[in-house]
Amino acid sequence: MRAMLIVLGKECIESLRDRRVLLNVLVLGPLLTPMLLLLLMHLIVGREIEKAERPLPVIVVGAQNAPNLVETLRQSGMDPRPAIDDPEAAVRAQRADLVLRIPQRFGEDWRAGRPAQVELIFDSSRQELRGEVQRLQSMIEAYAARTGSLRLLARGLAPSLVNPIVVADRDQATPQARGALLLNMLPYFLILTALIGGMWLAIDATAGERERQSLEPLLVNPVERASVLMGKWLATALFSMASLLLGLFAFLAVGRLLPSDDPGLGLSIGPRFVLVALPVMVPLVLLITMAQVWVASFAKSFREAQTYLGLAQLVPLIPSILLMAVPLRPQLWMSAIPLFSQQITILHLLRGEVVSPLAIAIGAAVSLVAAAGIFWLTLRLYRSERVAISS
């Protein structure tokens, strides 16, 4: 215990004098991620708003067949573009995004009171156009409904007769939830902060110490290797936590900067978020720093360890991508998977939802057990004869 504290103290002092460590712990980890996030969110939010208000360019074929319709659509925001030949081929070749074709008999049907057909030509596999197609469809439907009502009124009938059922949308996604869809990546950023915060120290204290040939003299001291390893691990965890803490405060600051009237971005980045996120993250930080120390202990040189840990930074991306690609309904057993568990909890927190203390406890317990397991593995490595031998 005493030896562990001495090792811990020395690793901390040495790291505090290392400009690379400080840069990572104080600047890169905590500041870069919220900044990146802020940028990302403003880009996305900005684009959504722009999309909703921008004139909608639509190629109109046969505009002369329905001048009133085209004029009404233009007033609702459509930007009619000159007709082209063979619109189907153009859309297929992605030379055109969206084409509205009005057949010649439109006027005739319209005047006769028959359903007049217009054709929308688009490619539904192009996700980015879905919003535009919907916008145009709803413009046309609005015009059709208005005209239909007027026709009924002209014949002395109440327009409500043709609407036996009215569907009212009551979207239960809270504004926070809609905003968090963009922010499935945020837990990853937080974990990345912790990873960056611990990485240099983990390497420096293991592969670095070996490369600089100071591990052999160190291990000749009358100290249990478990204490040495524990000291190095906790020093790494301490720096990782410092980075994470700074990162959380930076988030808090960014949360205040966010315009609160942005559509769907009423995220709960407040003191509650920090207060709950911190205890959620502590066991995970212990686990990932232990894993970092383990991985770095295998490497023979600083550079080798850097390569391994650089790749390891991508591991926490897997749950994030999963959560984004497959909207899983969170279930209790998922809390038993480290990383996944914490990412889900952080997401819930962001959405301002209730988080289950049981899920948090399970996540913490599993993470701690996993950390202890990796500690044992690393200790075995440290007890082997080859670990100290640098050449």
Next chain:
Amino acid sequence: MIEVEDLWKRFGTKQAVAGVSFAAQDGQITGLLGPNGAGKTTTLRMLYTLMQPDRGSVRVDGIDAAARPMDVRRRLGALPDARGLYKRLSVRENVEYFARLHGMDRAQATARCTALLQELQMMELADRRTEGFSQGERVKTAIARALVHDPRNVVLDEPANGLDVMATRSLRETLRKLRAQGRCVLMSTHIMQEVVALCDRIVIIAHGRVVADGTPDALREQAQQSNLEEAFMRIIGAAELEGGT
């Protein structure tokens, strides 16, 4: 006092140490002499408990290294082949770190470190960070670190490696001082002049075996040479013929 009895160690297919026995007495400098790859470093590593022998025993002041490694480490100051320092720490911090790992509290460590650095005439280096140190300064610091717990026995692996003339002289002075204090000093080297200048007793190792053991005079006699270097060559040469291919 260090007693080594019938030490064996194998790495894969290479039998690094094959039955080494010798004793190093208090108040003497014992030299472990041998060509590169003879098994000196491995022998020393087993001695300061970094490695476990496949067979045989090491006793330091009568304490068995396999049974009580921690007690052996407390009685032993080791300058391993690897002598890296923490370059972002000063000499004093480097030395005090090891003092504290040896169980001293902060005040004791500071006091001991000051006394030691004064004794080794290193006070002007004390508060400098070790980054950019010369080889000589580095070895001095590593020796100070090895002596911080005032061990009765001192083991040094090729201490003169890479040192210039001045640094070598100062190293010899230090080792003689340790001998005068009645400590048991055991050093390995492949350099003849080192043993001639310093050692009271020489143990020659080749192919993981002790091929000669005695005072410089006895060795000269054994090889029937007046020159120790010639004696060394003859003894090693004989061992090559016997133990070699």
